[in-house]
Amino acid sequence: MEIDYTNIKVIGFDADDTLWVNETYFRDAELEFAKLLAPYETVNKIDQELLKRQIENLPLYGYGIKGFILSMVEIALELSNNSISNTTVEAILNIGKDMLNKPVDLLEGVEKVLYELSKDYRLIVVTKGDLLDQERKLEKSGLLDYFHHIEILSDKQEKNYSKLLNHLDIKPSEFLMIGNSLKSDILPLVNIKAHAIHIPFHTTWIHEQIVTNTYDSKKYKIMTSLLDVLPLLNKNPKT
């Protein structure tokens, strides 16, 4: 059975790696970090330890660049057996500052899609992570005018989405979420009977990866580009 999108009133967009590049900057930062620690460990070990520490620190630091920097400093101290130089600590802090100052690089078709969909739907951003980081990126993106509402969550679980729909005063069947993370943008929505379209980014953080074949992919669509959603959601196909 085809999914019916005719009831949809509000479309939520994830931000990082859905509207603009994000994960790529983390991968670049990890490479730089591994170079700094090259005297002490293999790249592979450094990557593994940093990932493990980030996940351990999530309940305390949350998502975002500042927690990432702090985790890098912790791992540098540990993997070097407390023999890292002060200049290396400084270099790690600078990796973080460079990340915070990165330009916002929009993904293909984002402006066209927002422009078209904003004619027929209320568009919102639903992102997780650091409040200031996400606000800064939205400002830099030049996309703010397309959105009726910006929701920045500390995590994207079913309960967070249910609360949001309640707050927006809409039914799950009237809401469509578009995002790159199956775990954060798609499955929680499917579970609360809202709609979701998955547009994978070429890189996904391992913590966001999930085994998919236990889920019924008939309940949501997968597309390769944001531009593919237009024919599906265009209410005036002739215009």
Next chain:
Amino acid sequence: MEIDYTNIKVIGFDADDTLWVNETYFRDAELEFAKLLAPYETVNKIDQELLKRQIENLPLYGYGIKGFILSMVEIALELSNNSISNTTVEAILNIGKDMLNKPVDLLEGVEKVLYELSKDYRLIVVTKGDLLDQERKLEKSGLLDYFHHIEILSDKQEKNYSKLLNHLDIKPSEFLMIGNSLKSDILPLVNIKAHAIHIPFHTTWIHEQIVTNTYDSKKYKIMTSLLDVLPLLNKNPKT
């Protein structure tokens, strides 16, 4: 002329140092930090440099503990001329982790006041800072059920408040803000013609301090305890 509170429908509460202790933990952390750096500089110089760096880093790191930790590490490297030991860096990170794990210590009368006012008003929290930190403190506080809405802002300027009132669909004259910071909780509200009650905490971060005598204190009230607001706002004085 007496201020007229009869139109008020929604009351906003600042969180840190209005509902619970916060600034005290920062002061304690600064003392610990100064002890770690005692071999290099006087307490006074360390305090001054840390404050300066925090303010410089605000646009990048925002308010909150993670940015505070990162600023402490930067200052430790600088004041020691890059000669600080790895164990000191570790100790600084641990000061931060201890802060994040602190219990939530409610201020005098908070529960009574929220209980009473929730009978006649919609109560909301309007706080700034780190999203995860603030959510965690609200959870720990046990106060969540009193609030219709939680708004965590990256900054508390007039435009942030105007947007919030717009979003809540209420007029400035229907909103009262209660908080400890003249700069963040009181003056922006007075300027947009909403109501505000100032309840100073015994400690205020220098960055939040402001010269008050240029402002007309007839436009807002100052009280010494949250409990003092009850007689003013109680709609059923006999019950």
